[in-house]
Amino acid sequence: MDNEIFDIAIIGAGPAGLFAQFYAGLRELKTALIEATPRIGGQITALYPEKTILDVAGFLGISGRDLVNELKLQTDLVDSKTFLNSEVTNLKKIASHFEIEINHHASFLAKSVIIASGNGSFSPRKIDVPGSSEAEQSGMLTYLLPGLSEVADKDFAVVGGGNTAVDYAVELIDHDCHVSLIHRRDNFRAMESSVTKLKNSRRTNFLTPMKITGLSPKKEKLEIELQSVPDGAVKRVSVDRLIGGFGFTASSRTINQWEEFPEQFNQGFLTNEAQMTSIAGIFAIGDASSYPGKSDLIATAFGEAPTAINQAVNYFDPDRGGPQHSTSLNKKEVFKHDRIKSRYNS
Incomplete structure (x- = not known):
C-alpha cells in the first residue's frame, strides 16, 4: 500500500461508497475503497441486513443484504482495490496530494478523497x-x-x-x-x-x-x-x-482527529453542488454529506456518487473532461462479464 498513488480514495464501503467505486471504475480511475470494518455494506450490513428497502429505483423492494450483494457484483466488474479492516486514522495534505494514514501505520497518496463513511460507528439507544x-x-x-x-x-x-x-x-x-x-x-x-x-x-x-x-x-x-x-x-x-x-447514536471520534477536517453541517460535512467539502479535493456523499434540504436516502446517495467522481476528476485533471452519461462510458471490459452478457444479450 505504501507509496501507491490513487486518483481517488473512497472512505467507507456502504452503499454510497460501493456505487462510487463502481462508477469510478467505469471512468477507468485508479481507485481505493477503504473500510474500517471486516465487511462491506456499512450501516445496512451492521444494523439492517433483513430490512426491506423501498427507495432504490428499479426495485419494488430489496433486502439490505441483497442490495449489498448486488452492489458487490457491480464493483467486481471494474478494476479497483478494496481495503477492509483499514481505519483512516489521519488525512493530511502533502503538496498536491492527500496522505491517507491507515491504522496509525501504513499510508498512501490520493489525488482526491471522497468521504462515504456515513455518520461513523453506531451504538443503539x-x-x-x-x-x-x-x-x-x-x-x-x-x-x-x-x-x-x-x-x-x-x-x-x-x-x-x-x-x-x-x-x-x-x-x-x-x-x-x-x-x-x-x-x-x-x-x-x-x-x-x-x-x-x-x-x-x-x-x-x-x-x-x-x-x-x-x-x-x-x-x-x-x-x-x-x-x-x-x-x-x-x-x-x-x-x-x-x-x-x-435508533442509534453515531460516533466519529477518529475522523475528528484528522489534520484535514472539513466544515460540518448538522451531522455531516457541508457540501456544495459539486459534493465538495470546505477543503478543495475532499468530497462527501451519502450520510457523510449534508446541505440544506437534503433527504437522507440511499437513492440520494446513489445520485451524489457520480457527481463527486466527475467533480473529483475536474479537480485533479481539469483538462481531462470525460463522459457524464453511462452510455458514453467505456463498457468494453464490463460487458465481457458473463452476468452482464446473460442479462443484456439474451
Whole structure:
C-alpha cells in the first residue's frame, strides 16, 4: 500500500461508497475503497441486513443484504482495490496530494478523497428501566432484528415511534410475527405508508400512548410493565422478545482527529453542488454529506456518487473532461462479464 498513488480514495464501503467505486471504475480511475470494518455494506450490513428497502429505483423492494450483494457484483466488474479492516486514522495534505494514514501505520497518496463513511460507528439507544439489563442478558431484549427465517408466529414487542421502530415492526409482520408496537404518543414519526400498513394488519397491536416502566424475564417469556401516559394506569404484556427501536447514536471520534477536517453541517460535512467539502479535493456523499434540504436516502446517495467522481476528476485533471452519461462510458471490459452478457444479450 505504501507509496501507491490513487486518483481517488473512497472512505467507507456502504452503499454510497460501493456505487462510487463502481462508477469510478467505469471512468477507468485508479481507485481505493477503504473500510474500517471486516465487511462491506456499512450501516445496512451492521444494523439492517433483513430490512426491506423501498427507495432504490428499479426495485419494488430489496433486502439490505441483497442490495449489498448486488452492489458487490457491480464493483467486481471494474478494476479497483478494496481495503477492509483499514481505519483512516489521519488525512493530511502533502503538496498536491492527500496522505491517507491507515491504522496509525501504513499510508498512501490520493489525488482526491471522497468521504462515504456515513455518520461513523453506531451504538443503539438503550432502554433504561428496572430489569432491562437482565432482559438484555437473557436475549429477550435486543436492538436489532433477529434472523427472520426463524421468527414466524412469535410474539414480539417493538418500542419506539420513529422509522427504526416502525421498520422493525413491518419486517416482523411480513414474516408472520405478531407485533405489539409501544409508543408514548399516538402519532408516529415514520414513513406514512409503513404506519398505514401496520394499522391495516391484524398482526399489529398498538400500545399507545404508553411507556415501558419495567421488564421481567420469566422462563421463556418477557413480561413488560407499561404505564399509560395520560392517566398512569398500569398494564402488563408478555412476549417472546422485545426490540428497542429508538435508533442509534453515531460516533466519529477518529475522523475528528484528522489534520484535514472539513466544515460540518448538522451531522455531516457541508457540501456544495459539486459534493465538495470546505477543503478543495475532499468530497462527501451519502450520510457523510449534508446541505440544506437534503433527504437522507440511499437513492440520494446513489445520485451524489457520480457527481463527486466527475467533480473529483475536474479537480485533479481539469483538462481531462470525460463522459457524464453511462452510455458514453467505456463498457468494453464490463460487458465481457458473463452476468452482464446473460442479462443484456439474451
